Amino acid sequence: MSCYIFGDIIINILDSKMADWNDENTRILCELCAEQVKANNRSGTHLNKIGYDNVMAKFTERTSISYDKLQIKNKWDKLRQDYTNWKVLLKETGLGWDNERKTVRASDAWWKKKTKEVKGITKFKDRGLQNEDLLAEMFEDIRNSGDDHWCPLSDVVPQSPAHEIHVFNQDEEDGGDKDDESAAEEVTPSCGQGKRRRVPEKDKGKKSKTTRGQWMEEQFYYIVSLNEKTSASCESMARREDTSGCAIKDVMALVKECGAKAGSKEHFIATQVFTKKAEREMFMTLDTLEERFEWLKMKYEWTTRNDIFK
Known part of the structure; x- marks a missing residue:
């Protein structure tokens, strides 16, 4: 973790000296990136080679500033983190809303505590998220994709925190089109297998041929370690059922039953707030269909009045 933080700080320092991301340049970049996402030029969590090339060319055309691919990628990562933090902030309950600053209103003590929980969230203390639309x-469909959580029952191998250091991998960003004979063989551990692969005696003391080989070796050990810690809990989660009567499917059935038809504002607000178990439990405490429909109506009016969706 310390290496991740150190690497992130170094990259941020270097990037800040070379790139001027003022409000106008950031807005233009967001417009260009969103345009490429709509054009299906995003592979996984980042733009592909075509997307990056288009953004760089159009950004230079509109601003007369030329940034390279790494600078654009670093800014993309920062914007994605900002967007994620903003969504985390909006889920907080019991806070006020500052219409002038377009952000939540909270005490200094609350912000100080929250900073320890979510890195970088205090940037929204004085101003809300810019360019949210x-x-x-760019990010909403990948924000909760689960890329940072892995269950051994899944065939998808996660990225480790070390990968989040801004290491530029040309082949990865280009969609893996280039051949690399020196690339290490992919190894995927089986579910429940917690022992590390033994390194043959003849290989000890030998240096990896490429940086990529070293990276793959680190990822393998990270995945094995993660497997040891999460296999039991993931298996349990796979079998777990919501027996509280507050499952999203059950609650949404009651939403329709009380008169909130699909497409109505009452049905819409239900799809937003009932992702939280506490909200579903509160809804279930209401006795009649009329009370539930009125609650949904008031919830929608309160939410829009406080600019939660803006």
């Missing part, structure tokens, strides 16, 4: 186009 464009950032939603």
